[in-house]
Amino acid sequence: GENVEQHPSTLSVQEGDSAVIKCTYSDSASNYFPWYKQELGKRPQLIIDIRSNVGEKKDQRIAVTLNKTAKHFSLHITETQPEDSAVYFCAATGRRALTFGSGTRLQVQP
């Protein structure tokens, strides 16, 4: 099955700085890579996703890059704000259920 590894587990940045979270996956058949933001006690919210036929996707301050050859993908948040503080999960899937990374707790210091 799929195995997704995520780093770092915690990340603290100053407001306005950029944050980068990295994930690797094992199953070369995976072709869909979403990123979720989860606030304490709430459901994961999809913030951006990328498919294997695309190398990069951007949505305002959030961007995701995918390197299929190396089987890794990354989330980039620019101009971070305190409300970006949350736990972020990467995930990967082919046609089955999502396999999640272990999560990154992002703390944006005002």
Added chain:
Amino acid sequence: GAVVSQHPSRVICKSGTSVKIECRSLDFQATTMFWYRQFPKQSLMLMATSNEGSKATYEQGVEKDKFLINHASLTLSTLTVTSAHPEDSSFYICSARFIAGGPQETQYFGPGTRLLVL
């Protein structure tokens, strides 16, 4: 947008009782729903895949007789935790996948059910 509801949002029960959790897709049909469990400060772990009209597929290590799943319609899946014990206390989250009208891989999550077994 796609909306998935879950009920109840929170439940406290005594050890040995059974608890039923409902997951509904409100504005779309889903042939497939997924049930995840999340322990504090941990990631979401897939428990089972619920397919409308057929038996659920359970992940390794998840007891199918303890976690009963019924996917009776294209908009409703239920998870019943039978004979619950304190170690079953967790955050249970369902997700539903589009069957038409959008990317088939996209999953939308319910708000979750926090179960506390005393």
